[in-house]
Amino acid sequence: MAIWRRFGRDRKGAAAVEFALLAPVMITIYFGLVETSEAVLASRKADHVASAIGDLVAQSSGSVSSSDLDDIYAIGNTIMGPFTTSTLQMRISSLTPNATGTPVVTWSYSPTMGKLATGTTKTVPLTISSGDSVIMSEVTYTYNSPLKYVLKNALTFNSVFYMRPRQTSQISCTGC
Numbered sequence: 001m002a003i004w005r006r007f008g009r010d011r012k013g014a015a016a017v018e019f020a021l022l023a024p025v026m027i028t029i030y031f032g033l034v035e036t037s038e039a040v041l042a043s044r045k046a047d048h049v050a051s052a053i054g055d056l057v058a059q060s061s062g063s064v065s066s067s068d069l070d071d072i073y074a075i076g077n078t079i080m081g082p083f084t085t086s087t088l089q090m091r092i093s094s095l096t097p098n099a100t101g102t103p104v105v106t107w108s109y110s111p112t113m114g115k116l117a118t119g120t121t122k123t124v125p126l127t128i129s130s131g132d133s134v135i136m137s138e139v140t141y142t143y144n145s146p147l148k149y150v151l152k153n154a155l156t157f158n159s160v161f162y163m164r165p166r167q168t169s170q171i172s173c174t175g176c
Helices: 002-009 014-058 066-080
Strands: 063-065 088-097 103-109 134-143 155-163 172-174
Touching (some): 014 066, 066 088, 103 172
């Protein structure tokens, strides 16, 4: 009996036991915060890519070519760094109103997502007047955590931006 009382009063090694119990929880929280922060950064960069590529086209002086858009996509890939761009997909389209005022695709270009068919109707969150157009830029990015400690599955981020052309009412595309 005395040995059990003495064992119960002994406090040597209590800190080591507490550390052994708390360490796995603290490590999981740390890796979870790191992975979540990286995922949020990837999402923000995908939004920035969508905004930047659409803005570059909207600043054009009336016409772009497929080679111009390839250069703009290269800029989007650069913005996405240091994240891998193997899962980055981008598309730029021009929308104009049809006879009923419904926005339809005038031209679309994407080496990764596939083009939207000309004449496809789209719903946009703004009104397009007759003779005007809107540039729609879309980005899809799949983020895979390099650690896969907490975020074991891939996350997919989608961004869509709508911008009016700045120097002209419509922007045409050659080779799209």
